[in-house]
Amino acid sequence: MSSQTITADAAGTWKLGDLPVHRLGYGAMRLTGSAAFHHGTPSDRDRSIAVLRKAIDLGVNHIDTAAFYFSSLRSANELINTALGPYPDDLVIVTKVGPYRAYDGEWGTSARPEDLRGHVEENLRQLGRDHLDVVNLRRMPKYDSIAEHFGVLAQLRDAGLIRHLGVSDIEPRHLAEAQAIAPVVCVQNRYALDRPDPAADELLRICGAQGIAFVPFYAVAGESGEHGATTAHDEGVRAVARAHGASPAQIRLAWTLHQGPHVLAIPGTGNPDHLAENVAAGAIRLTDEELDRLGAPRQRAGASG
Numbered sequence: 001m002s003s004q005t006i007t008a009d010a011a012g013t014w015k016l017g018d019l020p021v022h023r024l025g026y027g028a029m030r031l032t033g034s035a036a037f038h039h040g041t042p043s044d045r046d047r048s049i050a051v052l053r054k055a056i057d058l059g060v061n062h063i064d065t066a067a068f069y070f071s072s073l074r075s076a077n078e079l080i081n082t083a084l085g086p087y088p089d090d091l092v093i094v095t096k097v098g099p100y101r102a103y104d105g106e107w108g109t110s111a112r113p114e115d116l117r118g119h120v121e122e123n124l125r126q127l128g129r130d131h132l133d134v135v136n137l138r139r140m141p142k143y144d145s146i147a148e149h150f151g152v153l154a155q156l157r158d159a160g161l162i163r164h165l166g167v168s169d170i171e172p173r174h175l176a177e178a179q180a181i182a183p184v185v186c187v188q189n190r191y192a193l194d195r196p197d198p199a200a201d202e203l204l205r206i207c208g209a210q211g212i213a214f215v216p217f218y219a220v221a222g223e224s225g226e227h228g229a230t231t232a233h234d235e236g237v238r239a240v241a242r243a244h245g246a247s248p249a250q251i252r253l254a255w256t257l258h259q260g261p262h263v264l265a266i267p268g269t270g271n272p273d274h275l276a277e278n279v280a281a282g283a284i285r286l287t288d289e290e291l292d293r294l295g296a297p298r299q300r301a302g303a304s305g
Helices: 028-032 045-057 076-084 113-127 147-158 172-179 198-210 222-227 235-244 248-257 272-283 288-304
Strands: 013-016 019-022 062-064 092-097 132-138 162-168 186-190 213-217
Touching: 013 213, 028 045, 028 062, 028 076, 045 076, 045 272, 076 113, 092 113, 113 132, 113 147, 132 147, 132 186, 147 162, 147 172, 162 172, 172 198, 186 198, 198 213, 235 248, 235 288, 248 272, 248 288
Parallel strands: 062 092, 092 132, 132 162, 162 186, 186 213
Antiparallel strands: 013 019
């Protein structure tokens, strides 16, 4: 399929609270290097800036980032600020707090509740903003409850530093826990065609019923995770891709968007051509038969799990 004239609005729109976004967005994790975090080699700065500007040109108005998205030479937030500031009026920047990386790139101690204001202020400083559109609390495994951490973010929202709140890497019980404190506009969890996960399926359903955006991460990477896009596509994915003149990655993105009108995709890349292909995936319309074929291995794995 040609991706030259397809823009992000082809995927449709949803709202993060009162902020409308196209359902095909951009994840900044891969902006800083050939792989996420300290894996791989740092990106070319000019190329990364060009990718961000091309995303805006292609109609992307939802960018997902974090202060801990950096490599030895590059910071995703700094690149976003440099490339896109002053920001377009319709651009929604979503960040996340909780995890922490030291300057050498190694993961440090996750945030205590009293640390979160510093995490928020670091994102504000790096992005050059006086408030953050949406902040996701990334659940940290050492804490069984998210109530205390989420309560701090709710206070920062009341203080005007944050407009809307979300949660990430959670179970359904954590969503209810957060909602007892403040409204939740999005849930960001790992979710992919080749990764059966009953808890994620339940969250997808709950979010749909409540009108909350469900935002999968690693939808293209699959089991490869932070190391980049998977190449382990089964024959069903490859066959549907051939039928549409598309790449397997595009079909994975299209399948993701077909899981519900409240599902947003945030594929990341540092390659301008891959960016255009990702955005074009929002125009792919899969038939019921294709969706059944794509989902069959997932259903079989779930049934046997």
